[in-house]
Amino acid sequence: MKFSKKGLSKEALFQELEERRANDLNWRSGRLFGYVFDPGEEAMAFGKKVYSMFLTENALDFSVYPSLLQFETELVAIAAEHLNGDEEVVGNFSSGGTESIILAVKTARDYFRAHKPEISKPEMILPVTGHAAFHKAAHYLDVKMVPVPVDPKTFRANAESVRKAITSNTILLVGSAPSYAHGVVDPIKELGELALKHNLLLHVDACMGGFILPYFKRLGEPIPDFDFSVPGVTSISMDLHKYAYTPKGASVVLYRDKNLRRYQIFACSRWTGYTIINNAVQSTRAAGPMAAAWAVLNFIGDEGYLEIARQKLEATRKITEGIRKHKDLRMMTKPDMCLVAFTSDTISIFHLIDEMNRIGWYIQPALNFGDSKEHIHLSINFSNVERIDEFLTDLDKCVEKVKTIKFGKLAHMVKEEFSNMDLSQLSDETFSQLLGMAGIQESKLPEEMAEINEILNVLPAEFREHLLIEFINNLFHFKEN
Numbered sequence: 001m002k003f004s005k006k007g008l009s010k011e012a013l014f015q016e017l018e019e020r021r022a023n024d025l026n027w028r029s030g031r032l033f034g035y036v037f038d039p040g041e042e043a044m045a046f047g048k049k050v051y052s053m054f055l056t057e058n059a060l061d062f063s064v065y066p067s068l069l070q071f072e073t074e075l076v077a078i079a080a081e082h083l084n085g086d087e088e089v090v091g092n093f094s095s096g097g098t099e100s101i102i103l104a105v106k107t108a109r110d111y112f113r114a115h116k117p118e119i120s121k122p123e124m125i126l127p128v129t130g131h132a133a134f135h136k137a138a139h140y141l142d143v144k145m146v147p148v149p150v151d152p153k154t155f156r157a158n159a160e161s162v163r164k165a166i167t168s169n170t171i172l173l174v175g176s177a178p179s180y181a182h183g184v185v186d187p188i189k190e191l192g193e194l195a196l197k198h199n200l201l202l203h204v205d206a207c208m209g210g211f212i213l214p215y216f217k218r219l220g221e222p223i224p225d226f227d228f229s230v231p232g233v234t235s236i237s238m239d240l241h242k243y244a245y246t247p248k249g250a251s252v253v254l255y256r257d258k259n260l261r262r263y264q265i266f267a268c269s270r271w272t273g274y275t276i277i278n279n280a281v282q283s284t285r286a287a288g289p290m291a292a293a294w295a296v297l298n299f300i301g302d303e304g305y306l307e308i309a310r311q312k313l314e315a316t317r318k319i320t321e322g323i324r325k326h327k328d329l330r331m332m333t334k335p336d337m338c339l340v341a342f343t344s345d346t347i348s349i350f351h352l353i354d355e356m357n358r359i360g361w362y363i364q365p366a367l368n369f370g371d372s373k374e375h376i377h378l379s380i381n382f383s384n385v386e387r388i389d390e391f392l393t394d395l396d397k398c399v400e401k402v403k404t405i406k407f408g409k410l411a412h413m414v415k416e417e418f419s420n421m422d423l424s425q426l427s428d429e430t431f432s433q434l435l436g437m438a439g440i441q442e443s444k445l446p447e448e449m450a451e452i453n454e455i456l457n458v459l460p461a462e463f464r465e466h467l468l469i470e471f472i473n474n475l476f477h478f479k480e481n
């Protein structure tokens with residue numbers, strides 16, 4: 001459908017909208033372990049209402065919206081206190097973890113440009129378990145990415161590997177609290193010592209964990225220190241649209257003090273239009289996420305979040321126990337949070353995922369990388385709490401079902417075919433051919449993912465990336481049937 005000449009009726013459009021979303025992931029089912037963070041019916045409806053109440057306001061210019069300045073500074077103050085910051089800690093609201101991370105990397109880059117102009121090629125050291133958003137930030141900001149290995153058993157960052165990677169060009173160290181894939185908190189204390197010793201900045205990526213880990217700690221979990229209580233930590237990112245359950249488009253980035261945050265702010269008055277002063281990457285900024293985040297946090301309240309955390313912790317224990325007991329499944333490691341990674345040495349987890357999908361569960365695949373084998377990732381949620389027994393029963397049934405599947409044949413063939421090819425010499429045709437072998441039609445979403453994932457799983461990372469870019473470049477192209 002293209003642009004209507006005459007306006008259509010609301011009824012017709014609502015009907016069309018409902019039809020279009022009929023095949024989307026059903027977030028109300030309690031059967032998905034990611035993408036949607038659902039605080040329960042009432043808080044969800046409340047957040048929606050506040051969001052639309054501030055639908056039209058624009059955080060581009062806080063001088064005409066004092067309410068938005070107040071939301072933003074209060075949200076940052078709440079976040080700073082939550083993460084043991086003192087009154088010196090400042091920060092800003094952003095649209096998500098990625099934006100917070102881009103801002104933190106830009107701040108580090110510009111801080112060093114000012115303080116150590118002799119560094120012409122700044123470097124950031126990232127344990128391989130660090131989020132892809134750092135790679136994106138490095139790519140956008142022309143900072144060199146220096147990946148370092150992690151402990152192959154616990155998947156925690158290894159301070160010694162980080163230390164070895166420090167050069168005279170290093171500006172920024174990164175630790176996760178926790179890492180997305182394995183849900184483990186890096187040794188932030190040791191990284192902080194390194195940062196102090198070498199005069200470096202240290203960013204803690206607490207996008208996933210920042211909000212909820214303090215509750216797990218209060219519930220008696222042995223959570224390692226990761227926040228501003230740790231000397232050497234200079235900035236932290238924490239998403240609100242994940243485990244703080246606020247509507248999407250909500251994150252904060254915090255800095256130890258204003259001397260550092262100064263380098264985040266962008267001002268421009270060298271053009272003929274309005275003067276720009278931006279805290280974030282975006283200029284025109286939706287106010288809905290900000291107002292809704294403030295309202296939902298205060299609606300659920302500290303005790304409410306503690307109770308949610310208690311239930312999630314229990315659900316996580318139950319799931320990990322079920323997986324540990326299963327003879328065909330194994331936990332990748334012991335997580336510090338409600339993020340669970342498990343794999344199998346006997347069956348294809350990619351077929352297991354498709355099978356679970358067929359009966360209405362959504363679970364996420366992760367491809368093998370370095371010492372981390374391909375696995376299934378679950379971000380356990382409030383809405384999953386009631387469904388854990390059912391999940392484990394269905395998981396067991398699906399394991400039995402996929403046991404008979406002979407897997408990996410096509411992937412093996414592809415590996416043979418492409419193993420001695422040089423990526424730089426690959427033509428578009430080769431990629432079309434590869435997509436074809438994987439059963440991918442160029443401009444359609446595939447129905448079954450197992451074989452595609454198996455193929456991606458055997459290819460080197462840069463190969464995967466190239467392939468996926470080709471695919472997306474075709475997919476996002478409107479064609480009349």
Ligand SMILES: *Cc1c(COP(=O)(O)O)cnc(C)c1O
Binds near residue numbers: 133176206251
């Ligand atoms: C989700 C996440 C991010 C990126 O956040 P977005 O909101 O998806 O942009 C970064 N780091 C970690 C650990 C995350 O879980």
